[in-house]
Amino acid sequence: MNTQLKTNNEPVRAAQKKATVEVAPEQIRYANLLLYGSWAGIATLLITFALYMTGIMPSYVDPSQMQYYWGMKASEYLSTAQVPHGWGWLKMVGYGDFITLLGIAWLGILTILGYFILLPAYMKKKDGIYSTIVVLEILVLILAASGILKVGGH
Amino acid sequence: MLESIISKADFVLVSAASSPVANNISTSMQAASGSPGTPWWVWPLALFVVTFILGILAVLAGVGGGVLFVPIVSSFFPFGLDFVRGAGLIVALAGALAAGPGLLKANLANLRLALPVALIASTFSIIGAFLGLALPTNITQIAMGITIMLISALFIFSKNREYPEVPAQDGLSKMLNLKGSYYEASAGKTVDWKVWKTPQSFLLFCVIGLIAGMFGLGAGWANVPVLNLLMGTPLKIAVGSSKFLLSITDTSAAWVYLNQGAVIPIIAVPSVLGIMFGSLVGVRLLAGAKPKFVRYLVIVMLMFAGLSSLLKGLKIWG
Numbered sequence: 001m002n003t004q005l006k007t008n009n010e011p012v013r014a015a016q017k018k019a020t021v022e023v024a025p026e027q028i029r030y031a032n033l034l035l036y037g038s039w040a041g042i043a044t045l046l047i048t049f050a051l052y053m054t055g056i057m058p059s060y061v062d063p064s065q066m067q068y069y070w071g072m073k074a075s076e077y078l079s080t081a082q083v084p085h086g087w088g089w090l091k092m093v094g095y096g097d098f099i100t101l102l103g104i105a106w107l108g109i110l111t112i113l114g115y116f117i118l119l120p121a122y123m124k125k126k127d128g129i130y131s132t133i134v135v136l137e138i139l140v141l142i143l144a145a146s147g148i149l150k151v152g153g154h
Numbered sequence: 155m156l157e158s159i160i161s162k163a164d165f166v167l168v169s170a171a172s173s174p175v176a177n178n179i180s181t182s183m184q185a186a187s188g189s190p191g192t193p194w195w196v197w198p199l200a201l202f203v204v205t206f207i208l209g210i211l212a213v214l215a216g217v218g219g220g221v222l223f224v225p226i227v228s229s230f231f232p233f234g235l236d237f238v239r240g241a242g243l244i245v246a247l248a249g250a251l252a253a254g255p256g257l258l259k260a261n262l263a264n265l266r267l268a269l270p271v272a273l274i275a276s277t278f279s280i281i282g283a284f285l286g287l288a289l290p291t292n293i294t295q296i297a298m299g300i301t302i303m304l305i306s307a308l309f310i311f312s313k314n315r316e317y318p319e320v321p322a323q324d325g326l327s328k329m330l331n332l333k334g335s336y337y338e339a340s341a342g343k344t345v346d347w348k349v350w351k352t353p354q355s356f357l358l359f360c361v362i363g364l365i366a367g368m369f370g371l372g373a374g375w376a377n378v379p380v381l382n383l384l385m386g387t388p389l390k391i392a393v394g395s396s397k398f399l400l401s402i403t404d405t406s407a408a409w410v411y412l413n414q415g416a417v418i419p420i421i422a423v424p425s426v427l428g429i430m431f432g433s434l435v436g437v438r439l440l441a442g443a444k445p446k447f448v449r450y451l452v453i454v455m456l457m458f459a460g461l462s463s464l465l466k467g468l469k470i471w472g
Contacts, residue, residue, distance in 0.1 A: 004276065023261050031263070032257035034401070038251035042430065049423040053198075066420045067194040068231075074236035074287060074416035086413050100419035104412060107247055111405040118265070130269060137273045137402070144280050146408040147413040 025119035030114045037110040045103035052096030062097040086147030112141045162169065197231060202424040204230075207243070209432020211455075213440060214448040217309070218400070219429040220246030220372025222452065225302045225459030228295075229466075233421055235298075239370030241417035243408040243424045246372035247427045250400035261336045262394030267349065267387065270330055271395075272402035275363035275373065279403050282367025283410035285288065292467045298369045299464025302396055305375050306456040309449070312379050317345065322385035326352040347420050349385040358384070367407035372400055 061069065061081055069077045071130040078085055086093070091099040115138045122131040143149065205219075208226065211221040228235055257263035302404035312323040323333070333348035349355075355422055358380050366373040381387045387395070411417050465471035 023259060024265070027258050027261075027265050031255040032393070034251055035255035038248065040229070040247060041250070042426070043358055045423050049427075052419060057320050063198075063420060064194050064336075065196070066418070070233045070237055070421060072233070072234050072416065073291065074224070074414050077234075077237075077418075078415040082358075083415055085415050096177060097419055100423060101412070101417070104244055104408075104417060104419075104422060107251060108405050108412065110251060112403050118269075130266070133269050133273050137269070137276065139297070140273065140277050141402075141406055141409070142279070143412075144276075144409040147409075149280070149284065149410070150414075 024121070026118050029117050033114050033117060034110060037113070038107065041103050041106040041110065044106060045100065048096070048100040048103055051102050055096075055100060057096035058094070058095045060092060061097055063097075085150075108145060112138060112145070115141070164218050164435070170291040173232040197233075198420050198424045200427060201231060201421065202428040205425045205428025206432040206435075209429040209434075210436040210439065210454055211432075211448060212429070213433050216245060216449065217404070218372040218374035218397075218450060219249050219433065220370065220400075221305060221375050222372050222456070223425065223429065225456060225463060227300070227425070228298075229459045229462040232345040235294060236287060236411075236426055237418055237421050238416075239286060240408070240411035240418070242370035242372070243404050244417060244422045245410055245425050245429050246370075246400050247404040249429060250372075250397055250404065252430065253397050257394040257398055260389055260394070261334065263398035264334045264391060266329025266334065266394050267381075267391070268395045269375075269380075271356070271359050272399050274359045274386075275302065275366065275399065275403040276406040278363030278425050279407040280358045280410055280431075281365030282364040282366075282369075283407040285364070286370070287367035287410070287414055287416065292469065293333065294368070295463045295467030297467075299460045299467055300465060301365060301369060301371070302456055302460030302463060305452050307403050308375060309456070310380065312383070314378065314382045314389050314392070316389045317384060318386040318388070320348050320350050321326065323348050324350050324352050326356075327431050332385075334391070336388075338390070345388055347386075347388050347391060349387055351384050351386070353382050355385045363403055367410070368405055370407070370411070373403060 052059060053063055060083070069081055072080065078082065082090075089098045089101050093102065115134050119131065119134045119138070122134055163366075204227070205223065208222045209219055212222055220242050223245050224238055227233065228238040228242070231238070254263065258265070289297075327333075329348050330352070332352065333346070335344050335346045337343075338345045358376075362373050362376040362380070365371065365376070374396045377399055378389075378392045381392035381396060382389050385392075408417070462471065
């Protein structure tokens with residue numbers, strides 16, 4: 001009888017133990033941002049790339065001409081095709097090849113937005129170390145995204 | 155008079171066309187086109203097909219798509235290494251972002267563990283990205299070839315442990331409160347974990363970030379052994395946190411590549427879509443697949459791609 005009871009209670013106990021593993025609310029909010037944001041970014045990539053490849057949008061460098069550039073070094077491509085570096089491409093989103101970069105940039109911005117969700121949560125908990133880590137990471141990501149840093153020639 | 159002007163203009167045009175600058179541009183454009191006889195659209199289409207297969211293989215072999223993408227695409231496609239590495243980072247980033255929500259909600263990716271590691275790895279991945287873009291291509295190819303062959307060896311010899319034993323937390327681990335718990339469905343129990351050897355591991359993450367940014371390889375191949383074998387996190391936490399970490403590490407390096415013009419849609423977009431769709435198919439095939447065979451196949455492919463990169467860098471082949 002006892003054994004029977006034990007067996008019957010196993011799933012209940014397992015469920016109770018499962019319920020004790022708590023996920024922090026900020027972690028859930030971050031997860032939701034990634035869930036909707038990443039798929040929105042990938043859908044944007046798909047749509048804008050179709051606009052570029054089908055010629056529905058005009059291109060700065062036609063897809064058929066890219067074969068003359070895709071074997072180069074990036075710096076060589078920028079100078080030969082006269083493509084702007086940094087955020088200069090934003091002024092050219094009227095072209096199919098540059099509007100596609102919007103989806104890629106969005107994927108890059110998602111993590112920064114996620115850290116802005118985490119910061120108030122750690123500050124509210126008065127978790128000084130993790131608040132500092134989050135602020136430093138935001139600064140690192142913004143520095144990388146800013147385009148201020150440049151590659152030296154060789 | 156008119157004839158003299160026309161003849162002078164003609165001379166200027168001929169000189170310009172035969173100038174070193176024009177020759178350089180013409181030569182580099184011809185070289186860049188890869189196989190002149192192949193219609194241009196074959197390459198993006200082939201890239202989609204190959205990355206679709208890589209996406210399936212990556213899931214079946216339990217490795218990241220990024221680590222397969224860069225060596226294989228740079229070996230067999232006529233694309234410049236900068237663009238392949240830029241696309242590799244976007245591929246790894248998109249995969250990590252898509253996997254992140256499930257891992258975070260199940261507490262398999264732990265923020266307390268991931269955030270300090272991500273800060274170190276992402277800072278060093280920026281340095282790696284600049285190094286990779288600044289170095290001459292052949293030097294990068296040699297370094298990448300050696301790295302990829304070492305990664306293949308790591309795949310052969312590294313034996314992860316499901317629940318490593320951690321006798322006690324070190325000072326840094328205690329200070330950062332690096333511990334947690336998750337529900338292990340297969341065992342029907344909650345697993346508590348903590349980490350140790352934190353300072354040594356953080357040093358290794360500097361190197362991992364540097365390599366990830368330099369070669370655009372993703373970094374799951376290195377994150378998992380360090381988190382699991384050195385720090386002592388359970389394997390599921392190591393895999394989950396590593397995948398989530400990539401979304402941060404690769405973001406910083408990807409921004410550098412994007413800002414330096416090394417991300418071009420005609421290479422990056424078919425690659426991202428190919429790997430994503432391939433991964434979805436791979437997950438469905440996983441139940442009936444022979445993972446051991448696929449893993450060995452992937453290791454052989456990586457070794458070959460690594461050797462090819464090394465020989466290209468040494469100008470012996472390709």
